[in-house]
Amino acid sequence: MEIVRTFELPNTKLLAVKYEGYEFDALEILQGQWGSTEFLREFFTKYKKDHYAKYGSSKLNNLVQQAKELADDFFELLLELAEDVESSALVDFFKPLDNRELQSETYDLQKLKGREEERKSYLRIYAIRYKEKIIVTGGAIKLTDKMEDRPHTNDELKKLELVKSFLDTNDLDVTFSYIDVK
Amino acid sequence: MSGLNQKIEEIVAKSPRSSWKEKVEWRKTHKDWLRKSSDIAFRILDALDELGWNKAKLAAEMGVSPQQVSKYVKGEENFKLETLNKLEKVLGIELITVLHSDQEVKQKNTLEYREHEVRVVQLKPKSFSQYVIEPRNSNKQYYSTA
Numbered sequence: 001m002e003i004v005r006t007f008e009l010p011n012t013k014l015l016a017v018k019y020e021g022y023e024f025d026a027l028e029i030l031q032g033q034w035g036s037t038e039f040l041r042e043f044f045t046k047y048k049k050d051h052y053a054k055y056g057s058s059k060l061n062n063l064v065q066q067a068k069e070l071a072d073d074f075f076e077l078l079l080e081l082a083e084d085v086e087s088s089a090l091v092d093f094f095k096p097l098d099n100r101e102l103q104s105e106t107y108d109l110q111k112l113k114g115r116e117e118e119r120k121s122y123l124r125i126y127a128i129r130y131k132e133k134i135i136v137t138g139g140a141i142k143l144t145d146k147m148e149d150r151p152h153t154n155d156e157l158k159k160l161e162l163v164k165s166f167l168d169t170n171d172l173d174v175t176f177s178y179i180d181v182k
Numbered sequence: 183m184s185g186l187n188q189k190i191e192e193i194v195a196k197s198p199r200s201s202w203k204e205k206v207e208w209r210k211t212h213k214d215w216l217r218k219s220s221d222i223a224f225r226i227l228d229a230l231d232e233l234g235w236n237k238a239k240l241a242a243e244m245g246v247s248p249q250q251v252s253k254y255v256k257g258e259e260n261f262k263l264e265t266l267n268k269l270e271k272v273l274g275i276e277l278i279t280v281l282h283s284d285q286e287v288k289q290k291n292t293l294e295y296r297e298h299e300v301r302v303v304q305l306k307p308k309s310f311s312q313y314v315i316e317p318r319n320s321n322k323q324y325y326s327t328a
Contacts, residue, residue: 003190004197012194016202027202035209037223037257061224068220068257072213075206131187167186 001166013090014082016136017163030139034071040064050143070121111160126156128163137163220257222277227255229273243272
């Protein structure tokens with residue numbers, strides 16, 4: 001497993017995990033998927049009932065275009081936040097994964113989710129925060145309430161665990177806050 | 183600097199930088215035509231489903247590599263007119279239409295229309311022969327004249 005930076009040094013605020021055997025890091029993979037008409041068309045065809053249950057009726061072509069636009073906006077915002085070395089806006093943007101947690105509370109190595117709030121986006125970027133660093137582990141189109149409800153979101157939980165374990169083993173003195181997802 | 187923080191910094195320093203940032207900037211710069219490319223990709227995928235073809239079959243029919251077809255359906259291809267023309271012929275669909283000043287596009291949500299189907303209608307036709315695009319079926323009730 002590697003952890004790659006998204007900006008030139010010394011900016012290491014926004015990092016991404018590159019898993020063993022993968023050509024691309026987690027952010028590049030998300031960018032590839034959410035920018036792909038083929039991927040999104042297949043995804044929304046497979047999960048159209050989930051989308052309908054949460055958001056109502058929508059045409060497939062519109063869903064694909066909407067998801068692409070949301071993803072572009074999401075990534076542009078993330079880029080803007082990460083570019084600002086001085087501000088804590090990037091860290092503030094990520095919220096605790098467990099909704100029961102108060103959003104003002106933060107913990108080192110907390111499992112976090114980034115969410116484009118304004119349009120109630122179903123896009124999620126999952127990350128682990130360590131002090132002022134955000135380490136992106138993956139992301140998903142989340143159409144159900146619980147991450148465990150669907151294999152693709154459940155996989156994201158596993159990735160968070162995996163990366164957390166990877167980081168744990170490197171510093172036993174760090175105290176973690178481990179949060180369940182309900 | 184804590185042990186873990188230092189460890190992360192060391193791992194990061196050794197790893198190559200992600201190309202994600204450049205890709206975000208590239209999509210932002212080309213946003214306008216990327217939307218059109220995505221629409222074309224969607225229509226190609228629809229046509230493949232209708233024909234029961236896979237991407238390899240389309241690649242063979244087009245005389246291009248499967249990788250090239252994958253680019254077409256990703257929605258990030260800056261298509262040449264020549265390529266679009268060939269895709270139209272191979273798939274038997276209309277992908278690009280140039281509207282003249284006296285034409286407009288209308289969309290109707292009826293059973294006779296496929297989802298998202300649009301048809302080009304003549305605003306003030308002098309004769310039937312002036313219609314540029316024929317409907318998919320023989321039902322002409324959807325022609326609209328101003």
